[in-house]
Amino acid sequence: MLARRTISRGSSQWLAQAASSQRRGMAAVTNPFHYTVGEAAGIKVASRDDGGPTTNLAIVIRGGTRYETVPGVAHGLEKFAFKNTTKRSSLRLQRESELLGGVLSSSLSRENIVLRAKFLRDDLPYFVEALGDVLTKTKYIPHEFDEQVSHTISYEVEALQKTPAALSIETAHSVAFHKGLGSPTVALTNKYLNNITIPGYASTVYTKSNIVVVASGASQSALEKWTTEFLSDVPAGPGPPIVQAKYYGGENRVYSTLGNALTIAINAPALKPEYAVIGYLLGGESTIKWSSGSSILSRAVAELPGVTAVTKHSAYTDAGLIYITLSGPAGALTQAGRLAVDAVSKLATVKAEDIKKAIAQAKFDVLATAEHQFIGLEAVGQAVIKSAGAPQVEATVKGLEAVTPDSVKKAIKVILAGRASFGVVGDLHVLPYAEDIALNV
Amino acid sequence: MPPLTIAKSILSRPWVQRVMRPMADKYADLAGYRKLGLVADDLIAEENDIVQEALKRLPPKVAYDRMFRMRRAVQCSIAHSLLPKEEQTTPEQDIGYLSPYIAEIENEIAERNELDSLTKRK
Numbered sequence: 001m002l003a004r005r006t007i008s009r010g011s012s013q014w015l016a017q018a019a020s021s022q023r024r025g026m027a028a029v030t031n032p033f034h035y036t037v038g039e040a041a042g043i044k045v046a047s048r049d050d051g052g053p054t055t056n057l058a059i060v061i062r063g064g065t066r067y068e069t070v071p072g073v074a075h076g077l078e079k080f081a082f083k084n085t086t087k088r089s090s091l092r093l094q095r096e097s098e099l100l101g102g103v104l105s106s107s108l109s110r111e112n113i114v115l116r117a118k119f120l121r122d123d124l125p126y127f128v129e130a131l132g133d134v135l136t137k138t139k140y141i142p143h144e145f146d147e148q149v150s151h152t153i154s155y156e157v158e159a160l161q162k163t164p165a166a167l168s169i170e171t172a173h174s175v176a177f178h179k180g181l182g183s184p185t186v187a188l189t190n191k192y193l194n195n196i197t198i199p200g201y202a203s204t205v206y207t208k209s210n211i212v213v214v215a216s217g218a219s220q221s222a223l224e225k226w227t228t229e230f231l232s233d234v235p236a237g238p239g240p241p242i243v244q245a246k247y248y249g250g251e252n253r254v255y256s257t258l259g260n261a262l263t264i265a266i267n268a269p270a271l272k273p274e275y276a277v278i279g280y281l282l283g284g285e286s287t288i289k290w291s292s293g294s295s296i297l298s299r300a301v302a303e304l305p306g307v308t309a310v311t312k313h314s315a316y317t318d319a320g321l322i323y324i325t326l327s328g329p330a331g332a333l334t335q336a337g338r339l340a341v342d343a344v345s346k347l348a349t350v351k352a353e354d355i356k357k358a359i360a361q362a363k364f365d366v367l368a369t370a371e372h373q374f375i376g377l378e379a380v381g382q383a384v385i386k387s388a389g390a391p392q393v394e395a396t397v398k399g400l401e402a403v404t405p406d407s408v409k410k411a412i413k414v415i416l417a418g419r420a421s422f423g424v425v426g427d428l429h430v431l432p433y434a435e436d437i438a439l440n441v
Numbered sequence: 442m443p444p445l446t447i448a449k450s451i452l453s454r455p456w457v458q459r460v461m462r463p464m465a466d467k468y469a470d471l472a473g474y475r476k477l478g479l480v481a482d483d484l485i486a487e488e489n490d491i492v493q494e495a496l497k498r499l500p501p502k503v504a505y506d507r508m509f510r511m512r513r514a515v516q517c518s519i520a521h522s523l524l525p526k527e528e529q530t531t532p533e534q535d536i537g538y539l540s541p542y543i544a545e546i547e548n549e550i551a552e553r554n555e556l557d558s559l560t561k562r563k
Binding site for chain 2 (some may be wrong): 089091092095099142143146
């Protein structure tokens with residue numbers, strides 16, 4: 001039997017359509033990117049109301065792998081989301097949310113644990129309650145860990161270890177930052193995970209000042225009201241201590257029979273729009289179907305069959321990395337690595353036209369991400385936890401617009417002066433050392 | 442199907458419970474398993490899926506102790522002997538360590554059956 005209120009809420013969905021057309025009319029006036037930040041029961045709440053019929057809700061928790069107290073505990077805690085609580089079993093939660101047409105998920109990054117729900121607009125109270133229960137009422141039963149959580153963990157560990165490109169990024173992170181940001185994003189061992197460490201970490205990170213409720217497609221007043229009702233029993237506390245990330249750099253090699261990948265990571269310390277632009281400038285991934293693309297890197301490796309190059313800029317709260325991942329046949333990767341290092345060192349002489357193109361791409365991606373109901377929530381939550389104000393996308397875009405070829409060249413000079421981090425995965429007999437591709441580590 | 446039992450109706454009435462308690466204690470003592478060092482939950486038939494699942498969920502120490510008690514009891518049975526008085530189970534030691542797990546699994550199955558036949562009320 002379902003609780004009566006669930007069913008009555010479910011049936012009221014059919015009325016949602018009639019109401020939503022009116023909301024849409026109102027939303028046309030407001031800025032669709034703008035998040036409002038408020039506070040309810042000591043918890044920060046951010047929302048934007050785009051007037052659509054569906055809502056995306058997330059609770060962002062500052063408790064990603066960089067804060068973990070023992071190896072893998074963040075991954076263990078993330079996988080315990082939506083398991084049995086004192087209020088309802090995981091099966092019931094699953095069936096009830098299916099009945100309401102909702103989708104529940106959780107994710108883990110180096111910075112955050114994120115609990116997410118997508119659902120029809122009128123079911124907001126049910127899902128705020130469901131996400132809130134995860135924080136305060138999860139039972140952390142040992143046999144649940146053995147029967148369910150540990151299997152999902154080992155599946156994700158296996159998936160990582162069978163993806164050389166992802167593994168080489170992990171390796172590069174670990175030599176770049178050692179502990180903290182460098183710790184692996186999965187629980188490589190179950191050794192430290194038990195019914196003391198996981199609930200212990202939960203009580204450290206699931207605290208009022210350490211979480212933020214973010215919603216896209218919900219009204220701020222409703223969100224604050226339901227947060228007060230369902231999340232006021234989250235304990236108060238400071239959250240995990242912040243250890244300033246420090247960049248080291250270096251080289252690490254991992255043997256793998258499952259493929260070959262190199263990651264060349266460059267330290268991009270402060271959060272400057274120039275670094276994002278450099279990431280797009282190097283590029284690698286094609287934006288046009290069936291072509292190898294026209295960015296600097298994709299032109300460089302176009303001659304090598306089977307080699308793919310991808311550049312990403314990862315901005316963390318107090319550090320950043322620009323990394324190039326090359327994957328493909330082992331024999332071609334030495335040459336590809338040389339070409340990539342060459343391309344990076346020639347960045348200082350890049351054409352203004354290329355920079356303009358990179359800025360346009362960066363701007364598009366920022367806006368597209370902000371517009372997306374689901375993807376943007378984590379970034380908003382992270383910014384709210386850090387500075388109590390939601391990042392407004394206009395400011396980010398303005399920052400990108402202010403980027404000039406000169407400022408990019410200045411930033412390039414700064415990052416090229418430092419040591420790189422080099423992660424190699426695959427057939428180590430063939431794959432190059434940093435020295436072989438003239439990389440300074 | 443579980444055997445018919447009046448245990449629930451007895452436990453729900455404190456005065457009946459007071460009357461029955463000494464008789465129950467005497468019965469458990471006469472049943473003789475305590476003299477072999479066993480506890481009542483050791484006697485639960487384990488040849489079914491529910492109890493097998495419950496046994497898997499036991500903490501390692503508890504599962505080890507269970508196995509120890511059983512092997513000791515089998516040994517006593519083979520030797521046609523009883524344990525010395527100080528090694529026999531006392532009523533205080535006779536705690537249901539397995540039945541809570543069984544009850545939990547039964548609840549889970551009941552809940553699943555209930556939810557599997559759920560329909561939305563129009």
